[in-house]
Amino acid sequence: MPLQREKIGTAIINLLGGPMQMIEYCMPADDASGHTVATYGEPGRERNGYFLGGTATLGLAVDGLPFIHCHGSFVTEAGDVRGGHIVTERTIVGATPVTAFARTIDSFIVQLSDDTETNHRVFHPHLTPGAIIDGVR
Secondary structure, three states: OHHHHOOOOOEEEEEEEEEEEEEEEEOEEEOOOOOOOEEEOOOEEEEEEEEEEEEEEEEEOOOOOEEEEEEEEEEOOOOOEEEEEEOHHHOEEOOOOOEEEEEEOOOEEEEEEEEOOOOEEEEEEEEOOOOOEOOEO
């Protein structure tokens, strides 16, 4: 991963169109247990679709390894427009790469941790050593 090679741990990535060999995605669903406000529904899978666009956040998982959270929209092979949470670890880009514009962040990192308000693991910001925010270290 080029961002990892450059030692970039946090970035916001805008993704623009491209063919997809496989897209796995989830839509929000009610949590029947009542533990959370919402959860993810069963994953959907589409082959040979076209990714329209989306936004991803690069941060760290609980174990400190790189983690990407992505939402996007796409057109299925049948011509239906769909979208939702993209399961990046099971989505495969097609023959032509998706264009990605990354805005890197060096003043803080985001890392997954438990959130008591939502009862989900979400990205929380943490200042990086030596960070300068509004001219203050």
